[in-house]
Amino acid sequence: MRKIEPEILAQKIKDGDRFALSRAITLAESNRLDDLNLAHQIISLLPTSNTSKRIAITGIPGVGKSTFIESLGKYIIQQGEKVAILAIDPSSSLSKGSILGDKTRMEDLSREEGAYIRPSASNGSLGGITSRTYEAILLCEAAGFENILIETVGVGQSETLVNEISDLFLFLQLPGSGDDLQGIKRGIMEMADLIFVNKSDSFQEKLVKDAKLDIVRSLQFLPTKSSQWKRKSIIGSGLIGKGIPELWELVNDYFSFINENNYYSTNRExxxxxxxxxxxxxxxxxxxxxxxxxxxxxxxxxxxxxxxxxxxxxxxxxxxxxx
Structure with a gap:
């Protein structure tokens, strides 16, 4: 195997070379200490971002995360920005490999020049994400992707880890799923900064309104977030793009808020x-x-x-x- 020169690979990443970016992330995901050291040599040669948005996205299976993320990603690109999606798949218990393959579930977005999609196996990580997602975030930011969307496996109780490496936590919910979520909802809602009730076009209007009311009531009893941000909810549909512009406006409001009160920098530290x-x-x-x-x-x-x-x-x- 040809020797990897950190300086050359780092320069290629800065120049926007997708293959070099993928190669560096592969090194970071390796279980070999030599590969991890090499990955961090590359990271040390790259610029760090103080303006990027790291957004974790979670929700129960079937909530429509991939469709929602594709819709959101396309909207971000329409605003003239670039977006990287780190889609964390469940691992095969035998091969430890990814069993879903998000590029096949986000076909339109994967063809966009301003998008980078990286499916990655979770390797059984309790936090629902691969243990090296942090390095992947740093590498994507260095490659010029200022918006990082992290899709988790959505198993509910084990999403704490992704919350610890992101700036904003977005929780996707379905209308009428309140009773099913009682066991896990409070913990996720406490972490959530924004709640998006998805697939509103597929449910009766009463169910959608009830879901909104249920969320509003739930938020009243949750402790204040460290950022001092007041949690907000929105109803929409990733499939038809309903609510996506309004959601992105809330995302920008959130980042303006945490930059003004210095939570952004202190949280990153x-x-x-x-x-x-x-x-x-x-x-x-x-x-x-x-x-x-x-x-x-x-x-x-x-x-x-x-x-x-x-x-x-x-x-x-x-x-x-x-x-």
Missing amino acids: KQQLKQAERYTIDLINQQYLKALKDQPINLNKNISAFDMAKDWLNNHSIKISIK
């Missing part, structure tokens, strides 16, 4: 520190996995598995050295 913690845990984990492979735990039938683990740790001093 917190995200960077949180990511540093994740890197620390990941790197230590890799060191211990290597040590376990070299020096396996010996079976002791007289003690529990937990005690065997403690004995192994007490008897093996692992020197943490990361190059």
